[in-house]
Amino acid sequence: MVSVTPGRCPDMDMWIWAVGAAAVAVTVTVLAAGVIFWQRRKTRRIMDSLNTMLDRAIEGSFTETAFDESLLSATEAKMARFLGVCQVSSQSLAAEKDKIKGLIADISHQTKTPIANLLLYSQLLEEHKLPEEGALCVKALSAQAQKLDFLIGALVKASRLETGIIAVTPRQGEVQALIEAALASIRLKAEEKGIRIEAEKAAGRAYYDPKWTAEALYNILDNGVKYSPPQSLIRIRTISYELFYRIDISDEGMGITEAEQSQIFARFYRSPAVSRQEGVGLGLFLTREILAAGGGYIKVSSKPGQGAVFSVFLPTEKTLKSYKTVRSEKE
Incomplete structure (x- = not known):
């Protein structure tokens, strides 16, 4: 036997319960959607900020700004410090590269004339009649001067290629x-x-x-x-x-x-x-x-x-x- 409360319809109770449950579900869904939307907007804002920082760092116009104490903002701050260090390192590297370029230019200039003179004088000596021992010494001197000329030339070429002084243009x-x-x-x-x-x-x-x-x-x-x-x-x-x-x-x-x-x-x-x-x-x-x-x-x-x-x-x-x-x- 089914007990029925006087003046109360079972179908009506079920309908009220269903409506209530649906209302709760809709409310929860709306709240969840709102939280998700807010979270996505916040994440998007952070990603946009990071992307902007990277773009400015690539362009060389990066400057650090103020952030709050949230976890994502802390990540922004760390990124800012990292990019700042990278910028300093890049400037130091560029300065070091300029020094190397200058050093290579000095080596090339300072060694060119002495080596050319060694080669010239050894060739002039070879044209004269010399004792056998002297001729052998001149020949050895000429060979070593040529070797030195090749070595200095190869070193300068290698350094210029590595530092970008020599441009290979295909x-x-x-x-x-x-x-x-x-x-x-x-x-x-x-x-x-x-x-x-x-x-x-x-x-x-x-x-x-x-x-x-x-x-x-x-x-x-x-x-x-x-x-x-x-x-x-x-x-x-x-x-x-x-x-x-x-x-x-x-x-x-x-x-x-x-x-x-x-x-x-x-x-x-x-x-x-x-x-x-x-x-x-x-x-x-x-x-x-x-x-x-x-x-x-x-x-x-x-x-x-x-x-x-x-x-x-x-x-x-x-x-x-x-x-x-x-x-x-x-x-």
Whole structure:
């Protein structure tokens, strides 16, 4: 049996309860929506503030403002202090870079004349009839002066590349013209050692700096001539890809161990196997820096006793645009 309270309808009670529950639910929903909306607005305000600070820091016009004691504002304050420190560090770095530029300029200027005089006087002495012992000393003096001239020149080039004094400016050009420029510089040295250089006709265009990229290829060829036996062969092959133009330079030299392949591009690195030969360990370092500055790169494949293949990758127009975009964002 169902008990019914006199004057009270069960359906009416259920309806009142449902209405009450719905009202509570609506109220809770509205309050929750309000809290969420308020929280999002607050978060948005903080993100806008952080974004503005970062924009001003990038533009160099950042200034710290006052904040309240909330957790998010504390984060703003920490960001402000961090950006302030970064700005000071950036200014110090710029000042240090200017000092390095000045030092490089001084070294280049102060050493140019003495080295030129050493070379000149040694050449003049070689033209005179000297005792055998004197002639040997003059020859040694001339060789050491030339080595010093090369070393100072390489150091100045490396420093200028690293500090941005030398600008590598890629522009589109025929790859064949680039290879011919490098060959013109190395051909005499190769002929003196009886080494043949076989270069296939390169079809296609890529982006490179005519002067500096030709020097990068020359450094690779120079190593091939220096560390290959007489009467050996150096081959130059080219492959055109969509994103890069590849130039392979292979030699028949002593080869490079796997452990050393990641070290040969480091500044001043010289393998113990070639320690008795002339060199300062800057050629491949300069090559890598030049190619990287122009949006390209270099890799090596080799096994001891089986020669080496240096692969140079020059950017195409599509790759160069992407490289410039990424570089400008970093700067």
